[in-house]
Amino acid sequence: MPEHAKPPGLIQRYREELQTRHYARRTVTTYEQWLRRYLRFHSLRHPREMGSAEVNAFLTHLAVDLQVSASTQNQALSALLFLYRELLERDLELAGVVRARTPRRLPVVLTVEEVRSVLQRLDGTEALVAGLLYGSGLRLMEALRLRVHDLDFGRQELTVRNGKGGKDRRTLLPRRLAEQLRPHLQEVKSIHQQDLAEGWGRVQLPHALGRKYPHAPVEWGWQWVFPQQTRWCNPASGEQGRHHMDPSLIQKAVRRAVLAAGISKPATCQSLRHSFATHLLERGQDIRTIQELLGHSDLKTTMIYTHVLNRGPLGVSSPADLL
Incomplete structure (x- = not known):
């Protein structure tokens, strides 16, 4: 120095x-x-x-x-x-801390009919992202951070890389969404090729991969599945590129769709992921498989979905229904 x-x-x-x-x-x-x-x-x-x-x-x-x-x-x-x-390499004694009370909240879950109604009121990229939240059980940022090589159409699965807790996992790629993703990727590829022709088209890579693989940032497989519409520009260097879509665009679109569908529940993007897990449970899917699909480290986190079941083989019927 x-x-x-x-x-x-x-x-x-x-x-x-x-x-x-x-x-x-x-x-x-x-x-x-x-x-x-x-x-x-x-x-x-x-x-x-x-x-x-x-x-x-x-x-x-x-x-x-x-x-x-x-x-x-x-x-x-x-x-x-x-x-x-x-x-600082020092330990802390945390005795005596007043801890905030942890509320026990159940996730907001939509019925299959409500999910259908919400998705029908979305179109374009917003519909594809929301479809992955429900169809693959993804968190919003996991969907937006998908790269082209994370989609495996042959095996009908996708790979979530560096998800919550820094873990990778594989989950489902629904057939109906795969059919819609193919033409979407063709449009994205055309945009990428145009960016390359104009001297840009380099995508940011995680950690030091850009130095390890200097040609990777321009390769098709590393591009975002859901890139932003306009290129960002570094005012200092003049460099331009595309990041993935901003999450607020999807959040607002889903909220508008929920209101338009006349749903009174406070449903959000996360509710689509909750509905994915709950509907699998209602169909009799084992809890361990759902844990893997969701990427939960602790089974207790997945077990919360057993508390919102209202039908299916694991549901409990009210005695009033027997009268």
């Missing part, structure tokens, strides 16, 4: 440590935001001067004063644990 260059600051070193361990980009951004909030809460004192008492005070503040959810408090805790254990 040149003598006049300053060593990287705490936040930069924290960010780089997360990136080195291949944390997802959104996780890096979220953790960095929690670190900044923690520092501001303690008047910008350096974390080396603080420890368990200050972390406990911050987490208690989140639960008592701001009344955040348990998942939000746990997210802040994870960010601070990484700071102290991985970057």
Whole structure:
């Protein structure tokens, strides 16, 4: 390092440590935001001067004063644990923290008829993405981050790479969606070829793959299945490219479709994934297979869908129906 260059600051070193361990980009951004909030809460004192008492005070503040959810408090805790254990190499004592109460909420599940009604009110790319949420059980970002080589039409399956928890998994590719995806990919390929002809067409690759395989960013197999309509432009370098679609476009489209279908449930994109799991259970599919398709690490997470069954072989009939 040149003598006049300053060593990287705490936040930069924290960010780089997360990136080195291949944390997802959104996780890096979220953790960095929690670190900044923690520092501001303690008047910008350096974390080396603080420890368990200050972390406990911050987490208690989140639960008592701001009344955040348990998942939000746990997210802040994870960010601070990484700071102290991985970057500063110190452990924390978390006794006495006031923990946010974890509400027991059941997932919002649509009936088959409601799902059909919602999907019929979508068209184009929004319909394809929503179809994958229900037909393959994908999370929204998992669908948007699909690349062309992740689709296997011959085996009627798709591969989710670097899903939640950094895991890869395979799940279903419904036949009816495969038929609709083929012409969609032809359109995407035409856009990619036009980008290449104009001197662009390079897609961002995860981690260091772009350096390891220098020609991969322009190869068809690495392109997004659902690219954004317009190219992004780096004002500093002039470089242009395409990222995947913004998730808000799908979220808004699904919300409009739910309202147009006259459904009063607070259904979202995630509800389509919940409906995928619940409908498989109702048809008698074993819970372990559903766990694998959803990418759950713990079977307990998948078991929540047994609480929303209202029919099928695992359902329970009310005695009032026998009167």
